[in-house]
Amino acid sequence: MTAKTDITLTVNGRDYAVTVEPRRTLADAIREDCGQTGTHLGCEHGVCGTCTVLLDGQPVRSCLLFAVQCQGKSIRTVESLADGDDLHPLQEAFVKHHALQCGYCTPGFLMLAAGILENDPDINDADLREALSSNLCRCTGYANIVKAVRAAADDMKSG
């Protein structure tokens, strides 16, 4: 279990050659081996969704995957959202609608929302609430997160 394996992880379009134990979680590999610390860990057992990233376009809990399972797949984290100084519409909406306080759950919510809207740009309010209820936030009471994602969805469709 502790013998290390060489793998290549593709994070935000860049290949990282890393040497990991088979038991190393994807979250730890993204953070510690690829240096992308925007992905946070909240519970390490798949309940809170703080560590959500996109794996081949689908939101996943990176604490519930091993890094060795993700070779050859496209991994996208919060660091991929902004294009230089240009924020992603979701990021702009989160700022505008006060959808974050401590910011710890924010990268997970942003990636969850990005995955939801990429897969279903016309998602209705009920389905959006249902999908967003998979992640936990302890600060905001969620209302502003829903507002922000809805605003970003409208913005992305019109833009």
Added chain:
Amino acid sequence: MDKVLGKPVERLEDGPLIRGRGRYAGDINFPHQLHMRMVRSPHAHALIKSVDTGEALALPGVFAVWTSADIAELGPVDFRADRASEILKPYRQPVLAKGRVRYVGDPVAAVFAEDPYTAEDAAELVAVDYEELPAITRADQEPGEFDDGLGTEAALLTHTFGDVEAGFAAAHTVIELDLLTGRHSGVPMETRGAIGVYDAAADVLELHGAAKVPHRNRDTLIGMLDLAPGQVHVYESHVGGGFGIRGELYPEDVLVLVAAKRLGRPVKWIEDRMEHLMCANQGREQRHLARIAVDEDGRILAMDDEIFHDQGGYVRTHGSNVANRTMCMLTGLYDVSAFRAVAHFRLTNKTPCATYRAPGRFESTYVREQLIDAIAAELGIDRVAVRRRNLIPADAFPYRLAFDEPHVADLEFDSGDYELLMDKALEAFGWKELQDTLARRREAGEMVGLGIGLFLEEGGRGPSDGARISVDSQGGVEVVTGGASLGQGFETAMAQICADALGVDYKRIRVIHGQTDRIPYGIGAHATRATVLTGGAVHATALTLRAKALDMAAELLQSPADALNIDDGVIGKRDDPGGPTMTLGEVAKRMAPGSKVLGDRPPGLWAEDFFNPAETVFPYGVHLAQVRVDPGTGGITVERFMVAYDVGRAVNPAMVEGQLVGGCLQGLGGALYEEFAYDERGQPLAVTLADYLLPTLGEAPEIECLITEDAPSPLNPLGIKSAGEGGINGVGAAIAGAVNEAIGIPGAVTRLPITPQRLKAILRAAGK
């Protein structure tokens, strides 16, 4: 440019946070760091017979394994300087357990290894031989022995005023309730973390990953480690939520410092979620045997409460503060002339407790408002009318509560119009119209009801905080504070206050907090203090700095200082828009050391000042709830929820609303879902987020928020009253009242959280 104080401007904090560029404890690393993992007790109460570290030490990558014998010289985690209490000292928690463990999770040994996976492997190889002892799991059971000759009732605390016996003797009606508040906690999304670094060249120990009260923790640490203030620096970076429990000094914080110095390597510790749910401070668990005496109109003659306070395995940094705050806030916003509270402050074999958002106030509001509802039910008077009859009237401020106990500080409520806010809230909620609507729904067979909880908050307690503000040669402004940021928007609030006072764009202001090497004193962010206290200091300092800048500019612009104004960082004549101007940056440049224009002035464009409020501010609010009960499942749906709150003056209304709404949902968690339950052997039953049920979006109602500014505080120049804890304060009270009405049984709910099982049992017992 437009003033920003009072505007819902965007937050300065958000830029890095939405880009994934935050720097939380887990993101802080130092070269050659070791990783610490705690070995924790699996028993609630046991003697430690032996600890064998041999197998763990033999694991490749393990650097050291410590037990209490390795840190024999280190005392227990101390109380904060302002909470020293001799009788409680024997109940403090050792950094590593000595001879006995007192809750599941009590740290027994620490492993230091090259990487966190190895450290966790090695921790499992530490063999501890225990002799299990009977566990005390309830504060209302017979006290036992904490240690040789030391009982588990650490203190019997009292708060009294007036003639309680006479009040009860004169009563038309006496109401008695037996109420329980469940064990909850803040459960921030980021677990705790601490990184210790020893700088041998400077002989300084650095603690990274701090929060809430960095300066106070620095002071505790230098006492425990026998060091000078300049030898311990505490650093706060981003913090993933606090809610009172994060940032207090815990055993692990002390241990990473001791280890960093002795092992010669930085030491990093990041808590996992299971540890967090077993070891970080919990709160709320109290039993109240409460009595209230009223006349025939429901006017309160006396209140009497016997409290059993479950402190858990040790007394942590706050001493008995939570039990004391419970008692002194029990009468709340009612005019009560006789009062007695007695608190049995008892140790149990569960996770230690301390302050969780609105400590003592969530509990006491729940008890008080249940008593008021019970009076209304007993006398057949409307529950709003009973409240109205007993509220402290608007012309009675400042209103003083003076307790008989010489060591208990008096409270002086600074300002308020409680009835006005209650009426505004009821109006906004449509309370009157809802009476008929819900009555019709009940007639149609639905179990629906309304609840009301009035609450009093406290904040901005002194004694003092300072700030230093400087302007650089490009006009950038740095505000150095001893405040702390747990995600509440502290930097933005301070920048807004500074911006208007000084006359600059708030986005050009950088706010420093939680760095003990940048400013010698700091109050931190606790007990709803930050905006009042540090904000007051920033305001005072900005005004001093403004005067300094204008004094210099007056000479340079050849104009009296009082004819000048600063707008967007540019100084010019108030009544001459086209006249000569200069920027704050230019003034700063002209004030550099050695400058010929300085004259007798000290060099540099900077100032420091302090704010020393004499008294605490008392904001207040109203919670209103509408719930529907499913008699089949015992499930409760919160159909509507409102918080109304008089904040004195809102620095940033969007941030105030964020605090209130977020607090409400936490309160709904505590009222309906969240509970740290234990079995009879003291084994915790909620050690994952699948057992400890934080509300998700699925449970979250749209929370309506009414912020008023009818009673600004006379105690600070901006009238601010703070907003951090009000959102959670009266939620338990309002929900309990609403459920009682929904099921048609006054006083039925006696225990929070109101889980479906408990509600089903109530309905079954009532034949419903």
